[in-house]
Amino acid sequence: MARIPKELVDQIIHHADIVEVVGDFVSLKRKGQNMWACCPFHHEKSPSFSVAPAKGLYKCFGCGKAGGVVQFIMDIEGTSYVEALKYLAKKYGIEVQEEEKTPEQQLAQNEKDSQFIVSNWAKDRYHQLLQKNEEGQSIGWSYLRQRGLNQTTIATFELGYSLDQWDDLLKAATAAGFELKYLEKTGLVVRREDDNGQDTGRRYDRFRGRVMFPIHNISGRVIGFGARTLKPHDKTAKYLNSPESEIYHKSDVLYGLYQARQAIRTEEQCYLVEGYLDVLSLHQGGIKNVVASSGTSLTDGQIRLIKRYTDNVTVLYDGDAAGIRASLRGIDMLLEGGLNVRVVLFPDGDDPDSYIRKVGDQKFKEHLEQASHDFIQFKTDLVSREAAQDPVKKAEAIREVLQSIAKVPDPIKRQVFLQQTSQTFGIDEQVLITEYNKIARQTAKSPASLPGLDVQKPRSSSTPARANNQQPATNNQLSPEEEAEALMYGASPEDLMGGGGDLQTLTREDLEPIPDVQEQCEREIIRLLLLYSAQPLAPDVSVAQYIFGQLDETPFKTGVYGDLLHLCREELTQGRWPEIRILIQHSRSDIRALVAELATERYELSPNWTTHQIHVPRELDLLQIACDNAILRLNKVNVERALAEHMDALRHPMDEATLDGHLQTIRALKQMDNQLAGMLGTVLSRGA
Template identity: 55%
Template sequence: MISKSTIDQVYETARVEEVIGDFVSLKKSGSNFKGLSPFTDERTPSFMVSPVKQIWKDFSSGKGGNVVAFLMEHEHFTYPEAIKYLAKKYQIEIEETEQTDEQKEQANERESLYLVSEFAQKYYQDVLWKTEPGKAVGLSYFKERGFTEETIRQFGLGYGLDEWDAFTNHALEKGYQLDYLEKTGLTIVKDDSRDPGLKRKFDRFKGRVLFPIHSLSGRVLGFGGRILSNDKKAAKYLNSPESEIYYKSKVLYGIYYAKQAIAKEDNCYLVEGYTDVIQMYQRGIHNVVASSGTALTPDQIRIINRLTRNITVLFDGDAAGVRASLRGVDLILEQGMNVRICTFPEGDDPDSFAKNNSLEDVLDYLKENSKDFIQFKTSLLAEEAANDPIKKADTIREIVGSIAKIPDRIKREIYVQQCAAMMNISEEVLFNTLAQISRKENNDARKQERQEQKAFEVIRDQPREAKVDVQFELERKIIEILLLYGKEEQQFEDLVLKENEEGELVLEPENVDAKVYEKIYLDLQEDEIELTHDQFKIIYYKLMEYLNEKEDFQLSSFLNELDQELVNNISSILMEEEKYSLHNWERKDIYPKEKTKSIAQLVSETILTLRCYLIKKRIYSLQQDTEEESEDNKEVLEEIVNYLQLNKLLNNKLNRVLS
């Protein structure tokens, strides 16, 4: 187990904006940062990070918390994994206490799969560098590809011995379970045909050079293996099968190495193969990823979309391959992203071009030859159509079909104008075609929606008006005040109920100096008010204990002592008002007023409002009692009159008019 001193040091050192910035492209917004949600598919930012409070909130999914909560949500880390990741990032030495056998057994399956994958990566890397076959076959191959030793080590490249079960036997000797070796796909297990009771075990990546595939956070998810022999029956490239930790469609090769450069350059180069990524990275172009041995998917595009809105797709000189890959461009357009396309000279691909040219030459070529998607697609398809009017009509329809994928209307119109000029056709015809495609898509979508509604049709209750839970909101405000201002010393105006010379009840003010948390605690105690919401109640008592014991209140230290559910709740409370800054009101000439209330005024008004609300609830309850005839009705009515009088006094103090 990780020692408490290490955990405390991690929380003190880690910066939430730095850690999240590795996964999400963040832009300054006042004192905060904002970006696209990494948990939902969206085109306008709803994700907010507060460096001051060291918390984050995703308003589209409702998730939130501190830096550890983000890693647990986004990377599906366990709590210890998140702490270890942060310790590694900030170069903090981890102190661990010895785990019992029972604790070791409790490590979940997901973590076990990660551990097996990371063990395999280290094993294959050692084979490459420390064995004769590894150096003679694997290392020689990588060096022939033009990779330096530094690059080979940086990407963790390896080699699997050309033996049936070398890796599997070594892993079993080291105590790794066959079940996890099989689930990661590192080992293939089959029944023995001669003895059904026996299992035969084979290394999946026998005789292959290996490319580890990493998550955004750098954990090994799986492998891509290239065979080096001339065995025509074996696949040239072989990937790990999908597992609990590896989904091909949700992974981009090289994203771990590229993420910071993508955000910094505000552009991502998209290539096809592992060697394309490595060679370009080695040349000095770091913002490059590959689609990991699968056709480009919406999930992969969304990963890039969190870091940048701009993608440049790099194709080799094979025209047939380019034509087949254009579907991926339409998927990128659907996500509202900006797409440029660059093709290399015939016979070249990103790997060979980067290998044979200087960094300056590669960058110049990419800059000069990257075309906007509409220019590229129009010229490519127009060339294919030549002078055939039928093919030309089909080409135009296909281009307009791509334009229809773009969510932004202004961009669509500009592209239509471009297409009309390049294909020598009137804009009116193109706009009509675009409208037809859009109508068809809308009709199809409505039809699908109706079918779904019909499938899930339920008997509806009578319509109910959505009601605001006043007590919930007031209790939430009390927690917010305690979190933000609990230790602040303020002068409060206490209200003491007295009888004046005319015998009327009046509230007389008395000034008192106190800390905010003391004032709230005493006011709630005096009126015997308890918070009713379970989560608020837990947070309230933990806060009161912490504020009472600690000389200085540090939000990050307080959050460190809570479970993640409470941390999420607190981030929701503290970031609630921040969401309004996401709307860019100033661009619409709307300027929200700054808050001018003093802390003391805010505390007093919140407590007074809660008192008024509870008095109204009590009055309503008493009124219900008087509906049943009883001898005690007189006493109840007197109590109602007293409460009504008190309610009027409190509302007068709040400058509210009662009907």
């Protein structure tokens, strides 16, 4: 990927006014300190989309989209980080000079650029031939109008026509000054070979006498073509596509996505069809959030493309049972990609294109609503009907459904699907869970990645008997082995120190921090740094200086929080405060998302409180307490984690000196844990 020098990135971000940029797409109205509008990313009647000029960020409290000015362009235009920066640079008249490439990199880029240029030229020529050439009008244009397509749709998708001649495009391209090698690399021109595979030196057009469907990448650049023959007795394939090239990889392309991306994002739904004409007819009928796999099997690359814009996909099938069966594997891949999948069937003999032309736009939309089924339920019904009363087929049908459920990454969804399958087939749910776990183990790449469903067993409350060779201790003194055993099964270290008091019942779960606690503590410290880094706590001591002074070298366990802490520390080292409006433009998407999430607040304190002389404490007034609590809680979690690790160590064989060392550390950690709890005011009273 091309790189833009950091100094230029900083210049672009400095000039880009988020209110001005967002205002190009929505109508903003001021309310309090922020600007508000209806969200451009989803349908809503009441504005929940907020822009905070002071922080340089936006946030929709409906759909959750958030970020800075660069992220907004990425979201609204569906572009990459670099492309969004170029968009802003162009808007503000800043010349972008990318970092110097190596000769090899520059050559590769030139090769790709040349292929993009010749593909775009070919698209324009085909489009012109369709509209102005006699053959194009009488054959190509007539066919498209016969299929019900209007001028707007033809122009939106830049449809065209290739003349029924061997070398029309070749001659026109040569006359326009294009090199032959780029015509060949893009597949527009084919070299003729003899029977031995030797180049004869002759060239001819790949596409002849066909309606042309340009294929765009997500940025709108033409990367290839699909072409339909109009000759009634043509022995070649009905549809012919561009071959793979440096700019066209069919496994990473969805036809119509460039035109549909904004509608998919707004509707939070993607309709997936098979052919070009399905896309065109539905788009013309007002269903603009539609894309096609162009007759190829679904790929991981195509699924990732859909997921960039939505988690919801509805697959539109014709009523052909064989076709449905062949497509089930592709839908399993959609499930595995984390998408919510639904299915709509059409009557036998109809595909989406023919059905919308038969019943009209409104009836078609009603059918989409009424005939939409969750895929797992759809597959369950399909295979259960096929199995009928045959027990062997029924067992295989159940396994087929379980194999699809195993593709679903969300454990809650898996559980719901298992319950539904149990009801449909009349099979005990526990039997399905057992069989599901077998399938998951067989298909998983590694044990750690198994999406298994555990059957909970009751935990035993009994304490293991003392080993035969152990003697009871006297005078409240326990041997190291006895102390270790007691610690493992419930006693706290200080209770074993001879005070004669009752033992407090603790389990190992009590000593371990809740998995999310560490993350929440680190999150709170990052939030305080982002919002209040420059605020003074004492003369010459800011929040950022105080927090870093107290943390010293305390490591963060959560990757993105640790990285953001490092960025804040770097800013402070450079003599700058960690500013939201700068960090929100970071090149890493996870950092941008986190900064946006922590820095946005939906509600502001009404000035009426002050007007009526009612004092409402603000966090800004209590920063010292907030900082102290955040640091103490993180320290306590780290102590609890260390305590749990030493407790784990007691479960393994060791010599007496090592054991004694662990016990001493446990006593010290427990004492420290109690001190921190006292400072936080969280000491719990212990029962007698």
